[in-house]
Amino acid sequence: MDRTSNPKLSDGTLLSDLINLETREVKMRALSDPELFELEMERIFAKTWVFLGHETEIPNKGDFVVRDMGSDSVLMARGADGEVYVSLNVCPHRGMKISTHDVGNTMTHVCIYHGWAFKPNGDFIGAPVEKECMHGKMMTKQELGLKKARVAIYGGLVFATWNIEGPSFEDFLGDAKWYFDTLWCRTDKGMEVLGPPQRFTIRANWKTACEQSASDGFHVLTLHRWLSEVGPYRKPGSEGGGGDLTPEMYGTEVYTAHAHTMRCIELDRKIRRLTGKDPSELSIKEKLEALPPPGITPEMLPEVLRRFSDDQLRVMAWRPPQVGNFFPNGLFEFVYIPSPDGVIGVMALHAYVPKGPDKLEFVNWILAEKDTPPDLKAKMLRLGVQLLGTSGMVEQDDSDTWPHQTLAAKGAVSKHITMKYQSMYENNRLEGWPGPGDVGDGFTKDDTQWRWWEYWYELMTAEN
Amino acid sequence: MLQQLLEPTPLPPSIKANRIPSGSDTYNEVLDFLYDEAEMLDNLRLGEWAELLTKDLEYNAPLRHTRSTSQFDQTYSRNVQHLHENYGSMLMRVKRITDTKSAWGEDPPSRIKRLVTNVRVYRIDDSDDLKVESYLLLTRSRFDFDYFDLIPCVRHDILRREDGALKLARREILLDQVVIGTPNLGVIL
Numbered sequence A: 001m002d003r004t005s006n007p008k009l010s011d012g013t014l015l016s017d018l019i020n021l022e023t024r025e026v027k028m029r030a031l032s033d034p035e036l037f038e039l040e041m042e043r044i045f046a047k048t049w050v051f052l053g054h055e056t057e058i059p060n061k062g063d064f065v066v067r068d069m070g071s072d073s074v075l076m077a078r079g080a081d082g083e084v085y086v087s088l089n090v091c092p093h094r095g096m097k098i099s100t101h102d103v104g105n106t107m108t109h110v111c112i113y114h115g116w117a118f119k120p121n122g123d124f125i126g127a128p129v130e131k132e133c134m135h136g137k138m139m140t141k142q143e144l145g146l147k148k149a150r151v152a153i154y155g156g157l158v159f160a161t162w163n164i165e166g167p168s169f170e171d172f173l174g175d176a177k178w179y180f181d182t183l184w185c186r187t188d189k190g191m192e193v194l195g196p197p198q199r200f201t202i203r204a205n206w207k208t209a210c211e212q213s214a215s216d217g218f219h220v221l222t223l224h225r226w227l228s229e230v231g232p233y234r235k236p237g238s239e240g241g242g243g244d245l246t247p248e249m250y251g252t253e254v255y256t257a258h259a260h261t262m263r264c265i266e267l268d269r270k271i272r273r274l275t276g277k278d279p280s281e282l283s284i285k286e287k288l289e290a291l292p293p294p295g296i297t298p299e300m301l302p303e304v305l306r307r308f309s310d311d312q313l314r315v316m317a318w319r320p321p322q323v324g325n326f327f328p329n330g331l332f333e334f335v336y337i338p339s340p341d342g343v344i345g346v347m348a349l350h351a352y353v354p355k356g357p358d359k360l361e362f363v364n365w366i367l368a369e370k371d372t373p374p375d376l377k378a379k380m381l382r383l384g385v386q387l388l389g390t391s392g393m394v395e396q397d398d399s400d401t402w403p404h405q406t407l408a409a410k411g412a413v414s415k416h417i418t419m420k421y422q423s424m425y426e427n428n429r430l431e432g433w434p435g436p437g438d439v440g441d442g443f444t445k446d447d448t449q450w451r452w453w454e455y456w457y458e459l460m461t462a463e464n
Numbered sequence B: 001m002l003q004q005l006l007e008p009t010p011l012p013p014s015i016k017a018n019r020i021p022s023g024s025d026t027y028n029e030v031l032d033f034l035y036d037e038a039e040m041l042d043n044l045r046l047g048e049w050a051e052l053l054t055k056d057l058e059y060n061a062p063l064r065h066t067r068s069t070s071q072f073d074q075t076y077s078r079n080v081q082h083l084h085e086n087y088g089s090m091l092m093r094v095k096r097i098t099d100t101k102s103a104w105g106e107d108p109p110s111r112i113k114r115l116v117t118n119v120r121v122y123r124i125d126d127s128d129d130l131k132v133e134s135y136l137l138l139t140r141s142r143f144d145f146d147y148f149d150l151i152p153c154v155r156h157d158i159l160r161r162e163d164g165a166l167k168l169a170r171r172e173i174l175l176d177q178v179v180i181g182t183p184n185l186g187v188i189l
Helices: A034-045 A169-173 A176-184 A206-213 A218-223 A268-275 A284-290 A298-307 A310-318 A374-387 A395-399 A402-408 A447-460 B002-006 B025-042 B046-050 B069-074 B087-098
Strands: A025-027 A050-054 A063-069 A072-078 A084-088 A103-105 A124-126 A150-154 A157-161 A191-193 A198-202 A250-255 A261-265 A321-326 A330-339 A342-354 A360-369 A418-420 A438-443 B053-064 B076-086 B111-123 B130-141 B149-162 B165-175
Touching (some): A034 A342, A050 A063, A050 A191, A050 A342, A050 A360, A084 A150, A084 A157, A150 A169, A176 A261, A176 A310, A176 A321, A206 A447, A218 A395, A284 A298, A284 A310, A330 A374, A360 A374, A374 B076, B046 B087, B053 B087, B076 B165
Parallel strands (some): B053 B165
Antiparallel strands (some): A025 A418, A050 A157, A063 A103, A150 A157, A191 A360, A198 A360, A261 A321
16 A cells, blocks of 8 residues: 555555545445555554543552553553553563453553563563563663553543644644533543443444444434334333434534534423423523433532533533544443433443454443432443443444444445435524534534544545 | 442352252253243243343343453452343333334344253242353354354343242343453343
8 A cells, every 4th residue: 555645555546536525425445445444543543642441440559451542452550650651552572462451450560471560651660580681781671661652631531642742632622622521521520430341342344333423413313213112212192103303303513623523412302391491481500400411410510500611501501412422433422311210311431442444342431420429320320231332222223233334345336335424504503602613503414424534534644 | 339229239149058959840940941031032022031020120241351360250340231221121122122113233133042051050048039040152143144143151040939930030141251242232141
């Protein structure tokens, strides 16, 4: 493959042949081409900030988990100084995997091959039989540490990048931060994971999951129709005859320069049902009291009200971001699920880890605020497991779809078929929408997903 | 507090002295229950299967981790699990498949065999319930794919006699895989 700014695949196809920026189409081949996969690992996963987990997974010094940054295994560990470090999980001696465990606690990671030892922060401690100097004298101990990634912690989320001198994490978030703060930074104590993540394998390219997670609203109508047939969105009196999720499709969609996107779905109907009042006659505070954000109780509200601007609170009470992504491979859900116990919030985070051109690992974390009362946490967790992740009644339909797209990307004819993103917002921004970024108003459209592909293309064609 | 709310009620121990011998009437009745259950599920008789469940059902599948031999007992995680169900949520899972036209994750359905082996039955002290341990190998064939998804696991069940018939009151499914090798657990284990 010719790795110029417009990469040429070995059969002569240019990357620019696979995407039509005018008609908003992407050829299926782009989904699962092995050469493009290699390039994605270099130009996307080794360059952008990648989500790895939550700092509450490793609360104590020496705690570690093993995670993936693209196709590379990394150690995410808490060092002796209490900071979170991310290092390549590969021994600089002969390339053995340093930790073969998923999780644990140690201040000394010892490679089982030749015994080289490293601190949680990646520093080289030494090799066995120090006086015989197994590591030689040509390189200093400083040079023999694990390769260290640059780390950013945001709202407890751990991100890392190999792009040591590259853009800051704030720059990476860009306009999304204004919205993401209302999700990840709502309370003084912050969030916690309710346990380790679920993990499972899907024989599908990572992009099938990730372009969908860039706020594909339309698929919900069909793929997740059961939600309104027998599920939590079944309308009273529509026994068996439901099946229309159209009302859930209205709101605001936000897409930002670095392809972080979100669907801000309107809460007015829920608030009207809960209060019996016209939401336009209620104050922001009254609305938030009637339907607090997922994991927040009315008692926790004063803290939330104190932390945000009036504009942000207005969005939180009216059209909060409920599903969305962070580029390249993260998805978040902050959804309000009708249940016999009232509306229960569910907060989940997914990483879709690329495992080769035709395989991804789905990693699903379920979270709550640290201050969320335990009985509510338990309900959120149960509902999260029932709807999302491994056995989730919603997401099992997604995971069964992506493999078919991946197979279609291989067909001699079907690899030339295009995926189309031609449903566009026409009157973009709603008058008075207070948040930044590109904004579409009304029924869901394809602009958010198209932004995802535009940014994918931008990174894939960037000069090194 | 949270741990108590999240974690399932601990299962009673399998006490050697309480083992009910293979071939006894009770053992055979349990074996028939497990075989019949597998047959119902393999043949999508899900409504019938749901009638085997008690109203206080707890149905769980913990996560697993790869850890050292000395930490073998710490390889299970029972706060976040793959399945964390009660009677109502299991009925919803059944209803999703039987009462909708859009349970796509299992429509068209996988062709499944539930191979049940290594069945051991125990009396439980101070209770008429039975504790049953079994191995399950679930083979799942989906679409025209030329491979099977395999889901090997151990099941720890509590069976209770209600109106003369055995019912499933508890099930804990201990999966072998840390990273589950099938695109979803949209099938009943």
